[in-house]
Amino acid sequence: MSGGTEVRGDQAAAxxxxxxxxxRWVDAPAHVRELSPDAGLPAGFRAAGVxxxxxxxxxxDVGLLVCDAPGVGGVSSAARFADTAAPAAPVMLSRERxxxxxxxxxxxxxxxxxxxxxxxxxEDAAKTQxxxxxxxxxxxxxxxxxxxxxxxxxxxxxxxxxxxxxASRQLSQPGDTSFQQAIQTTDAxxxxxxxxxxxxxxxxxxxxxCKGAGMISPRFATMFCFVETDAQLAPETAELLLSxxxxxxxxxxxxxxxxxxxxxxxxxCSGASGVAIAAESEDELRFxxxxxxLMRQLAILMVADGEGxxxxxxxxxxxxxxxRLEIAARAIANSPLVKAALHGADPNWGRIVQALGGALGGGxxxxxxxxxxxxxxxxxxxxxxxxxxxxxxALLEAVQGKEIEYDVILPGDGAETEVFFSDLSHEYVxxxxxxxx
Amino acid sequence: MSGGTEVRGDQAAAxxxxxxxxxRWVDAPAHVRELSPDAGLPAGFRAAGVxxxxxxxxxxDVGLLVCDAPGVGGVSSAARFADTAAPAAPVMLSRERxxxxxxxxxxxxxxxxxxxxxxxxxEDAAKTQxxxxxxxxxxxxxxxxxxxxxxxxxxxxxxxxxxxxxASRQLSQPGDTSFQQAIQTTDAxxxxxxxxxxxxxxxxxxxxxCKGAGMISPRFATMFCFVETDAQLAPETAELLLSxxxxxxxxxxxxxxxxxxxxxxxxxCSGASGVAIAAESEDELRFxxxxxxLMRQLAILMVADGEGxxxxxxxxxxxxxxxRLEIAARAIANSPLVKAALHGADPNWGRIVQALGGALGGGxxxxxxxxxxxxxxxxxxxxxxxxxxxxxxALLEAVQGKEIEYDVILPGDGAETEVFFSDLSHEYVxxxxxxxx
Numbered sequence: 031m032s033g034g035t036e037v038r039g040d041q042a043a044a045x046x047x048x049x050x051x052x053x054r055w056v057d058a059p060a061h062v063r064e065l066s067p068d069a070g071l072p073a074g075f076r077a078a079g080v081x082x083x084x085x086x087x088x089x090x091d092v093g094l095l096v097c098d099a100p101g102v103g104g105v106s107s108a109a110r111f112a113d114t115a116a117p118a119a120p121v122m123l124s125r126e127r128x129x130x131x132x133x134x135x136x137x138x139x140x141x142x143x144x145x146x147x148x149x150x151x152x153e154d155a156a157k158t159q160x161x162x163x164x165x166x167x168x169x170x171x172x173x174x175x176x177x178x179x180x181x182x183x184x185x186x187x188x189x190x191x192x193x194x195x196x197a198s199r200q201l202s203q204p205g206d207t208s209f210q211q212a213i214q215t216t217d218a219x220x221x222x223x224x225x226x227x228x229x230x231x232x233x234x235x236x237x238x239x240c241k242g243a244g245m246i247s248p249r250f251a252t253m254f255c256f257v258e259t260d261a262q263l264a265p266e267t268a269e270l271l272l273s274x275x276x277x278x279x280x281x282x283x284x285x286x287x288x289x290x291x292x293x294x295x296x297x298x299c300s301g302a303s304g305v306a307i308a309a310e311s312e313d314e315l316r317f318x319x320x321x322x323x324l325m326r327q328l329a330i331l332m333v334a335d336g337e338g339x340x341x342x343x344x345x346x347x348x349x350x351x352x353x354r355l356e357i358a359a360r361a362i363a364n365s366p367l368v369k370a371a372l373h374g375a376d377p378n379w380g381r382i383v384q385a386l387g388g389a390l391g392g393g394x395x396x397x398x399x400x401x402x403x404x405x406x407x408x409x410x411x412x413x414x415x416x417x418x419x420x421x422x423x424a425l426l427e428a429v430q431g432k433e434i435e436y437d438v439i440l441p442g443d444g445a446e447t448e449v450f451f452s453d454l455s456h457e458y459v460x461x462x463x464x465x466x467x
Numbered sequence: 468m469s470g471g472t473e474v475r476g477d478q479a480a481a482x483x484x485x486x487x488x489x490x491r492w493v494d495a496p497a498h499v500r501e502l503s504p505d506a507g508l509p510a511g512f513r514a515a516g517v518x519x520x521x522x523x524x525x526x527x528d529v530g531l532l533v534c535d536a537p538g539v540g541g542v543s544s545a546a547r548f549a550d551t552a553a554p555a556a557p558v559m560l561s562r563e564r565x566x567x568x569x570x571x572x573x574x575x576x577x578x579x580x581x582x583x584x585x586x587x588x589x590e591d592a593a594k595t596q597x598x599x600x601x602x603x604x605x606x607x608x609x610x611x612x613x614x615x616x617x618x619x620x621x622x623x624x625x626x627x628x629x630x631x632x633x634a635s636r637q638l639s640q641p642g643d644t645s646f647q648q649a650i651q652t653t654d655a656x657x658x659x660x661x662x663x664x665x666x667x668x669x670x671x672x673x674x675x676x677c678k679g680a681g682m683i684s685p686r687f688a689t690m691f692c693f694v695e696t697d698a699q700l701a702p703e704t705a706e707l708l709l710s711x712x713x714x715x716x717x718x719x720x721x722x723x724x725x726x727x728x729x730x731x732x733x734x735x736c737s738g739a740s741g742v743a744i745a746a747e748s749e750d751e752l753r754f755x756x757x758x759x760x761l762m763r764q765l766a767i768l769m770v771a772d773g774e775g776x777x778x779x780x781x782x783x784x785x786x787x788x789x790x791r792l793e794i795a796a797r798a799i800a801n802s803p804l805v806k807a808a809l810h811g812a813d814p815n816w817g818r819i820v821q822a823l824g825g826a827l828g829g830g831x832x833x834x835x836x837x838x839x840x841x842x843x844x845x846x847x848x849x850x851x852x853x854x855x856x857x858x859x860x861a862l863l864e865a866v867q868g869k870e871i872e873y874d875v876i877l878p879g880d881g882a883e884t885e886v887f888f889s890d891l892s893h894e895y896v897x898x899x900x901x902x903x904x
Contacts, residue, residue, distance in 0.1 A: 146854055415583060
């Protein structure tokens with residue numbers, strides 16, 4: 031009954047990158063201060079991760095996070111899920127039974143996705159949700175579920191129940207470190223951060239734990255991204271900010287164009303700082319900027335940790351029609367030929383023209399000549415669809431870096447989009463082909 | 468000004484597979500007889516391939532094929548091109564200036580795609596078309612152009628003109644062998660065939676030369692596929708048969724989901740056999756069956772020769788809506804995770820569920836549980852969306868073969884589609900990443 035794995039393997043991941051804000055594509059706002067990775071969760075939160083034996087390696091595989099000391103205003107939250115026709119049981123159960131605007135806990139496991147498991151999978155997920163609620167003294171509808179690992183494997187419920195009990199006894203404010211370890215699969219390094227954010231009304235905290243390396247092509251959320259803050263937000267504000275920031279972060283990423291069955295993103299606000307963020311206030315603006323930078327950097331880290339990734343890229347497409355630009359940007363980001371060239375530090379831009387042409391189809395732009403302009407790392411190589419003279423040595427040097435930028439200009443004005451993507455390497459094949467189940 | 472290659476490299480390809488009809492997915496009709504690969508072209512045709520120095524290797528790179536001894540009814544033909552928004556110059560010129568129903572010659576080169584070359588590319592293509600017409604004593608509008616090789620490279624016109632002159636002096640009926648060599652790029656073996664077809668009205672011949680290994684994801688035609696017959700067909704019949712057979716062959720293939728800028732398919736009928744094929748006759752039916760088997764086997768060979776391919780698969784999707792099934796089948800065929808599992812002989816069917824779910828999206832089928840049935844090599848692994856018990860050893864053994872079949876059953880009735888695809892291997896990455904331009 032094994033056979034499918036959402037993402038394979040299990041490895042001891044390296045710690046989080048420090049400094050966290052390392053990409054040239056993210057500007058950390060001046061009012062955001064990066065804290066030590068060991069700074070712990072925002073006020074009101076505790077977490078723990080334990081090993082319950084789902085992973086054969088014995089590595090942590092069940093994580094529990096709870097807001098059990100909320101501020102006087104109570105908790106608020108928002109959550110989003112993979113837009114797949116084949117959602118996993120924890121996704122379906124969370125959508126159906128959770129009060130997504132008032133979540134107080136997250137129960138997440140790695141090593142098993144509980145996907146393609148039908149009615150039994152739903153029953154298994156419900157049992158673990160109920161057990162977590164009992165262990166934490168809250169309602170099942172307050173417990174968000176997340177599972178990642180082998181698709182088509184049934185959840186080893188007894189193990190998870192034992193893990194919930196163990197984790198509930200080990201909850202602590204610096205427990206985000208063990209919680210992070212419990213949600214990882216093929217991640218090569220930890221993708222998490224602890225930030226302090228200065229607002230006009232006072233300082234608040236933001237923490238996030240994120241996992242994902244393969245099967246990455248979000249619609250609006252991908253993989254796991256759990257964000258906690260001690261700010262007090264109305265549920266509508268939490269929903270708005272999470273949605274907007276997802277659109278500018280995880281929605282702009284592709285490792286392999288493969289949407290998962292289990293992707294889950296959530297923002298939980300304890301309000302324990304006493305700092306309330308009013309809608310349409312300067313506080314909201316600044317908090318939103320911080321959340322945006324946090325999630326954008328996490329998303330880029332996720333791409334950089336794409337299975338086998340050695341080099342990442344951003345493609346920016348400008349032109350006249352949003353829908354066309356989106357198709358164009360995705361086609362480039364998901365082209366195995368473009369990704370292989372990126373891997374080989376090969377300025378093979380004919381493949382970008384080809385990927386664009388194939389995706390936009392012959393009906394587009396008169397079906398004739400596609401008058402695109404193309405720049406790689408600022409060097410123009412194509413004007414109005416035709417190759418131009420450029421400094422080949424300069425281009426070859428420019429594509430040796432770790433972050434490569436492609437700028438595509440299509441006819442028309444007023445629209446722009448971007449997609450971050452990783453390369454296609456031998457290691458991607460090794461990870462996904464050579465280790466049979 | 469180099470940089471892009473449509474398909475890379477150049478190698479001495481092995482000869483054509485013999486017997487030609489080798490796939491379990493093609494039934495060669497009883498009235499079709501396979502001839503020796505050296506049997507030569509049908510009556511009325513001559514061809515040649517020569518080296519003119521486009522390829523640094525010195526391998527043949529210009530091919531010329533002509534119908535210069537047509538039957539009393541004259542020639543007829545049909546041609547189709549890649550449905551790309553970025554067509555190469557030879558594609559645009561052939562569409563604009565050729566009488567596609569009365570083609571008499573094909574001028575094809577490898578080593579340069581003449582794509583992303585703008586106005587100059589069109590002028591270069593026109594020069595070579597004109598030269599071929601003069602060399603053959605026919606009209607430019609009767610010369611179909613085909614180029615394959617580096618995208619963004621300008622065509623070395625002088626070399627091609629020299630090649631045309633050389634080739635025109637070497638034309639011969641068995642010239643399909645050198646013509647085939649001149650159109651190949653990364654092909655590992657020759658994809659061509661010579662057939663005899665018994666019809667109620669007499670025997671006719673079919674020959675075909677095909678190239679393609681990477682950048683393969685046709686809309687209605689991909690790569691080069693040139694087919695010649697000495698049967699006499701009305702242009703409408705040629706158009707109809709080519710269209711129908713393309714839909715069942717090259718349109719059903721994917722190596723890497725990447726539509727090329729240069730794909731061209733053509734059928735040229737010399738009528739030199741004196742056997743006329745009337746519309747809606749038994750002759751047409753039988754000829755169509757032969758053309759169908761020929762093009763289907765060529766398409767499968769093209770997938771089997773996909774860059775780095777070690778194993779190929781067919782996914783058959785049955786259910787209720789044509790458009791949905793097409794999306795589903797393409798999503799599975801183009802999933803790098805499914806393709807990597809195919810490569811590893813890994814019965815990792817969770818990835819098929821994931822690919823389907825991602826492609827169909829959350830709005831589909833109620834957004835809840837996707838009730839699909841899934842069989843791999845006839846072994847059912849998933850029923851109504853949930854994993855079932857099956858013989859894991861039997862499945863593991865079944866996926867070791869060279870041709871693997873996946874059968875997916877979605878809700879609804881009356882529709883069915885299929886896509887042939889290759890695996891994702893280390894060699895694909897090597898071919899497309901490790902050799903920088």
